[in-house]
Amino acid sequence: MKAVHFGAGNIGRGFIGKVLHDNGYEITFADVNDEIIDALNREHKYTVHIAEENGAAYKISGVKGVHTAQDTEQLAEAIAETDIITTAVGVNILPIIAKTIAPHLEQRGGGKPLNIIACENAVLATDTLKAAIASEIGTHAFSNIGFPNSAVDRIVPIQKNENILDVKVESFYEWVIEADSWAGDDKLDGVNYVPDLMPYIERKLFTVNTGHAAIAYYGKTLGYRSVSEAMKDDEVVVFLRNVLKETTLYLTHNYDFTEVEQSEYIDKIIGRFENPYLSDDLDRVGRGVLRKLGPNDRIIKPLVYLHENGHDHDALSELVVHALKFDNQDDPEQMEMNQIVSEKGVSHFLSTHSGLEKGLLEEIKAKI
Structure with missing residues (x-):
């Protein structure tokens, strides 16, 4: 063959x-x-x-x-x-x-x-x-x-x-x-x-990719440079688990994954993040911030769903704030986002680019 x-x-x-x-x-x-x-x-x-x-x-x-x-x-x-x-x-x-x-x-x-x-x-x-x-x-x-x-x-x-x-x-x-x-x-x-690929696509997107974003954006605000460094800080791990607890709500409400299955999957993913042989640079993990704050991507889609359905979403809202503050001068998307925010403000960026409505915008702005 x-x-x-x-x-x-x-x-x-x-x-x-x-x-x-x-x-x-x-x-x-x-x-x-x-x-x-x-x-x-x-x-x-x-x-x-x-x-x-x-x-x-x-x-x-x-x-x-x-x-x-x-x-x-x-x-x-x-x-x-x-x-x-x-x-x-x-x-x-x-x-x-x-x-x-x-x-x-x-x-x-x-x-x-x-x-x-x-x-x-x-x-x-x-x-x-x-x-x-x-x-x-x-x-x-x-x-x-x-x-x-x-x-x-x-x-x-x-x-x-x-x-x-x-x-x-x-x-x-x-x-x-x-x-x-x-x-x-x-x-x-x-x-x-x-038979249906979408549950597996979104499970990976809202666990592995959302998790990586949480480590990169929050870890960078604490001064860490790599995934391995950040994952040694209990504060980062607690934040990561809070984010993934919220995405679990999205996944278990929309697909047939049980909370036990998703909890086991999260433990496996966190074990991968903690592997020092897999450590990556936070600037590289966090680059492409425009894509990652897109309306159907790893942060915004579960955040909007949880907000619209009255579920806890505090950690995902905080993750948006950390993403807005992420600073990678070598990322063209970062520079484009920074320019939009500087010229027209956070609300304009999150409403036009991420598709957020007023109520959620006010929640996020209150955390900045």
């Missing part, structure tokens, strides 16, 4: 690539990084290290690389023969990747099943990729092709390894795929197929 994976970065090699390898796939990594592609074609193997004391090491073999822009013939051949196409490039890059994939699908024909999956940190990213491909060639080439959405979760710490291909990842991972959109009968082991 063969796979083509777009994005030969740490997530691509350390997470998606490892799962595909463990399922017996020969993997062609497609990327524009000359150094990575050259190393893949020279070594044809790399090692995935688990980020913990005495962590295991896994050899990944049977891999090669193609330069997405330069090796067009090799890429066309790989796509013609592949059983699965995956991506880990960032949701904003998917329309570009679609232009690369689309013409080769027309040449592929409607033979064996093919699944195309965008493994991005975004909601329903495969739908985005599918729409972009359809805009290039229409849908006539989609016969026997599945476009299942997926949710992915694995922390990859900042790292510098002696071997450019080796990658360090946490032991925990979760890859959830829409079962009904999968083409063919050959499914992946180590992956959770579900």
Whole structure:
């Protein structure tokens, strides 16, 4: 069996690539990084290290690389023969990747099943990729092709390894795929197929991502620089748990997760945050503040739901305040937010950008 994976970065090699390898796939990594592609074609193997004391090491073999822009013939051949196409490039890059994939699908024909999956940190990213491909060639080439959405979760710490291909990842991972959109009968082991993906997308978003935001924005106000430093402070951990207690209300009210299940999930997530081998810089964790204060993202969506339904939301309101005060001069979104707030005020920003109404605005302004 063969796979083509777009994005030969740490997530691509350390997470998606490892799962595909463990399922017996020969993997062609497609990327524009000359150094990575050259190393893949020279070594044809790399090692995935688990980020913990005495962590295991896994050899990944049977891999090669193609330069997405330069090796067009090799890429066309790989796509013609592949059983699965995956991506880990960032949701904003998917329309570009679609232009690369689309013409080769027309040449592929409607033979064996093919699944195309965008493994991005975004909601329903495969739908985005599918729409972009359809805009290039229409849908006539989609016969026997599945476009299942997926949710992915694995922390990859900042790292510098002696071997450019080796990658360090946490032991925990979760890859959830829409079962009904999968083409063919050959499914992946180590992956959770579900009829409805949204509960898992929002559980991860409002636990892992909201939790990371809470650590970054509150930890930075206390003068910490990394997740590991912040998580040693009981005050940060208490605030984190208060935030996740509130998002638990959203999740258990909207989906079938029980409070016990969500409590166990939170304990597991906090254990991941406390892992010193996974520590990340708070500026990096907190960057992209405009997106993170968007109306459907990790802070505002559960906050608005709890406010509108009369539930406790004090910690999430406080998290908005800490996000507004976050100061990362290297983040373009931070600079844009700061300019809007400086020129037009907090209320204008939160009403126009985050979609907050007067009552909630007044609550938040009272905390500033």
